[in-house]
Amino acid sequence: MSGTSRDAQPTAPAEPMSAALRDKLVADAATIMARYPRKRSALLPMLHLVQAEQGFVTAEGIALCAELLELSTAEVSAVVTFYTMYKRRPVGRYHVGVCTNTLCAVMGGDAIFGRLCEHLGIGNDETTDDGAITLERVECNAACDYAPVLMVNWEFFDNQTPASATDLVDRLRAGAQVTATRGARVASFTEIERLLAGFDDGRADEGPSAGPATLRGVEAASKTGWRLETSSGEESR
Amino acid sequence: MTAQLSPVLTRLYGVDRSWTREVYEAHQGYVGLRAALRHTPEEVIQLVKDSGLRGRGGAGFPTGMKWGFIPQGDGAPHYLVVNADESEPGTCKDIPLMMANPHELVEGVIITAYAIRANHAFIYVRGEVAHVYRRVLSAVNEAYRAGYVGPDVLGSGFELQITVHAGAGAYICGEETALLDSLEGRRGQPRLRPPFPAVAGLYGSPTVINNVESIASVPSIMRNGPAWFSAMGTEKSKGMTIYSLSGHVTRPGQYEAPLGVTLRELLEVAGGVREGHELKFWTPGGSSTPILTAEHLDVPLDYEAVGAVGSMLGTKALQIFDETTCVVRAVARWSEFYAHESCGKCTPCREGTYWYVQIFERLENGEGSEDDLDKLLDLSDNIFGRAFCALGDGATSPVTSSIHYFRDEFIAHVRGGGCPFDPAASTVFAMAGSSSELGANP
Numbered sequence A: 001m002s003g004t005s006r007d008a009q010p011t012a013p014a015e016p017m018s019a020a021l022r023d024k025l026v027a028d029a030a031t032i033m034a035r036y037p038r039k040r041s042a043l044l045p046m047l048h049l050v051q052a053e054q055g056f057v058t059a060e061g062i063a064l065c066a067e068l069l070e071l072s073t074a075e076v077s078a079v080v081t082f083y084t085m086y087k088r089r090p091v092g093r094y095h096v097g098v099c100t101n102t103l104c105a106v107m108g109g110d111a112i113f114g115r116l117c118e119h120l121g122i123g124n125d126e127t128t129d130d131g132a133i134t135l136e137r138v139e140c141n142a143a144c145d146y147a148p149v150l151m152v153n154w155e156f157f158d159n160q161t162p163a164s165a166t167d168l169v170d171r172l173r174a175g176a177q178v179t180a181t182r183g184a185r186v187a188s189f190t191e192i193e194r195l196l197a198g199f200d201d202g203r204a205d206e207g208p209s210a211g212p213a214t215l216r217g218v219e220a221a222s223k224t225g226w227r228l229e230t231s232s233g234e235e236s237r
Numbered sequence B: 001m002t003a004q005l006s007p008v009l010t011r012l013y014g015v016d017r018s019w020t021r022e023v024y025e026a027h028q029g030y031v032g033l034r035a036a037l038r039h040t041p042e043e044v045i046q047l048v049k050d051s052g053l054r055g056r057g058g059a060g061f062p063t064g065m066k067w068g069f070i071p072q073g074d075g076a077p078h079y080l081v082v083n084a085d086e087s088e089p090g091t092c093k094d095i096p097l098m099m100a101n102p103h104e105l106v107e108g109v110i111i112t113a114y115a116i117r118a119n120h121a122f123i124y125v126r127g128e129v130a131h132v133y134r135r136v137l138s139a140v141n142e143a144y145r146a147g148y149v150g151p152d153v154l155g156s157g158f159e160l161q162i163t164v165h166a167g168a169g170a171y172i173c174g175e176e177t178a179l180l181d182s183l184e185g186r187r188g189q190p191r192l193r194p195p196f197p198a199v200a201g202l203y204g205s206p207t208v209i210n211n212v213e214s215i216a217s218v219p220s221i222m223r224n225g226p227a228w229f230s231a232m233g234t235e236k237s238k239g240m241t242i243y244s245l246s247g248h249v250t251r252p253g254q255y256e257a258p259l260g261v262t263l264r265e266l267l268e269v270a271g272g273v274r275e276g277h278e279l280k281f282w283t284p285g286g287s288s289t290p291i292l293t294a295e296h297l298d299v300p301l302d303y304e305a306v307g308a309v310g311s312m313l314g315t316k317a318l319q320i321f322d323e324t325t326c327v328v329r330a331v332a333r334w335s336e337f338y339a340h341e342s343c344g345k346c347t348p349c350r351e352g353t354y355w356y357v358q359i360f361e362r363l364e365n366g367e368g369s370e371d372d373l374d375k376l377l378d379l380s381d382n383i384f385g386r387a388f389c390a391l392g393d394g395a396t397s398p399v400t401s402s403i404h405y406f407r408d409e410f411i412a413h414v415r416g417g418g419c420p421f422d423p424a425a426s427t428v429f430a431m432a433g434s435s436s437e438l439g440a441n442p
Helices: A019-033 A039-054 A059-069 A073-080 A102-120 A162-173 A189-196 A212-224 B021-025 B031-037 B041-051 B063-068 B094-100 B102-116 B130-145 B176-183 B212-224 B226-230 B263-269 B303-308 B327-341 B347-364 B371-383 B390-415
Strands: A094-099 A133-138 A150-152 A155-157 B079-084 B120-125 B161-166 B207-211 B240-247 B253-258 B279-283 B317-322
Touching (some): A019 A059, A039 A059, A039 A073, A094 A102, A102 A133, A102 A162, A102 B240, A102 B327, A155 A162, B021 B130, B031 B102, B041 B212, B063 B102, B063 B207, B094 B102, B094 B130, B102 B130, B102 B212, B120 B130, B120 B176, B176 B207, B207 B212, B240 B263, B253 B263, B263 B317, B327 B347, B327 B390, B347 B371
Parallel strands (some): B079 B120, B079 B207, B240 B317
Antiparallel strands (some): A094 A150, A150 A155
16 A cells, blocks of 8 residues: 555544443444354444444444453454554544546546545545545445446445536535435435444335446347246246 | 347346335245255255356356355354455446345345255445445345244245345455455454365354355246256356446446357447447456457457456456556556555565555656566566465456556556556546546546
């Protein structure tokens, strides 16, 4: 990795964890641990849970995970620093990830990232002063047929341009309700982290079945006429 | 000739509420599960062997054979782990599949778990796709409520629990043993093999790890029979699969076709390379598969034929780049990716990818020399076959193949004092014309 290593930076200070929050985390952690035959498997979702409550992985959050899973804080920290989704400094309400892996970069991701840096006055892995936006270059997010792509709190924003991206961050900063181009209404960073800890937010029915690029194969097939699954009959067209 | 498309996994794409159990069941959903439960687990494994299904995650290992390695009657718990950590650059097939048709995956999980006698299955979804995670979680919960999953699957006496697990951002976790370490709550670093996961996998128990598309192909085999499946494809590469076209193509997207279709045929359906441009290079299956050029347009896209021209079928992620793209810039960025994602466990990969990045920076800044090409190839020799896992080998693919096909372009960077390409010309909005769209380019 070129540039300054984030791993070299210590975990940011945080508000002390209240007793009520601690109780809530302990209860939710028990729910997570029950999903696995061995409780250490709960560590990744529990770290998502800590981010859901505290906005990033705090030193107290690490200590609590270590205590509940009977690990050392060093063992937990080693995991935290390995995965890019775990943040050790506060993240804005909206995490904006611009794909700058090769295909998206070539298709315009570099231009989008450059424009957003200029527009927001921040660089990679930095947060705007109003706490609204954290900007990050992300690796391939498996939406290459929609390049260039950016993610807001891990929801898809497909086929972006520098203009659409600046408009998007302006709307987010203004507090407007924004919906993914392919997915759900954008929730806060902490709400998404709770989802990723395995707590269903009941919003699977939002958004479409698929986006336009996803559909191009079936659309082309329906024009040419296709016959499949004929051995059991029912499905042939 | 135009590609004969064959939507099976993609047949529900775009159907209203396609992600729900109700709609899935209206399209033969869970018919395959009922068929499978009428067989013994051994018979189910044999049916999948007979179908010729091979792993769709890149390696192409026969799926039924992998299942057959699980010891039967050993008394130990068995596990099924679905690799839904789709992160290989260019690869975008499993994510839309899980968004539109998650029940096909869930049904496949149940059948597979039954076949290998696993009572607990895990779906490891990369964390960076919130809505896909929602859809999979919701589908699993629906399957529990319908009695497809739980203490007594459809009254068969078979017990199954499914856990949907979110990753946290690490490409290496797509490597199956790194995924297991990650699922055990550790850093995602690959394990030494042997022992293979079939013997000692998750928690040291016999474990099958399969890609999403492999597992999602199983219900169609159960409901239509192995002969139906193996009638599609080529001699050793059977069945249908999802080809993902991206980049400088008129209609990028997901095209499901029998194995063995060619890029020329797929491009015909997809409207060709973007108007006014021509194909320069492409990947057959993600950035870890050596790049190919226009001379390979008629290579059948199956495991054998792509291998025969020095690349790999991989994930069938066809990234198309036209003549506006600088191959050095493209490979430099992939090298940065591998350096970023190298887990650090082994020296060849950790140090080799680091030096790739340094050398590419020199070349792009016009500070490189022709010796740098030899240095890149020498580094590649020292990574390939010497790294602990396939990530290292994969990192060398774009480097060695791009120097093989485009040595002159590397030399031009040396002699011309940097990159001769205008990055704005390769963007999708370059054609739109508006200068306000061009933004800041490096």
